[in-house]
Amino acid sequence: MGHRLDNAIKTVLSARLADLEKHLESDVVFFYGAIQPPIEKFFRDFLERLKRYCQELWIGFLSVSS
Numbered sequence: 001m002g003h004r005l006d007n008a009i010k011t012v013l014s015a016r017l018a019d020l021e022k023h024l025e026s027d028v029v030f031f032y033g034a035i036q037p038p039i040e041k042f043f044r045d046f047l048e049r050l051k052r053y054c055q056e057l058w059i060g061f062l063s064v065s066s
Contacts, residue, residue, distance in 0.1 A: 026058075 013030070021028045035043060051057045 017028050017030055031043075047057070047059065
């Protein structure tokens with residue numbers, strides 16, 4: 001059951017992100033999970049490489065804690 005639910009969430013999320021890309025006329029990157037120190041460097045490097053190919057780069061983070 002959990003696997004089917006995960007797949008359903010991914011399917012809906014992919015569709016919504018595609019709609020957002022169309023609306024913004026831009027690419028959208030999505031990450032769900034905690035950004036731990038080892039992943040922090042990966043994101044920083046990814047964004048640094050990405051900005052070389054962009055005239056504009058908008059970055060948004062949403063942090064939710066329970």
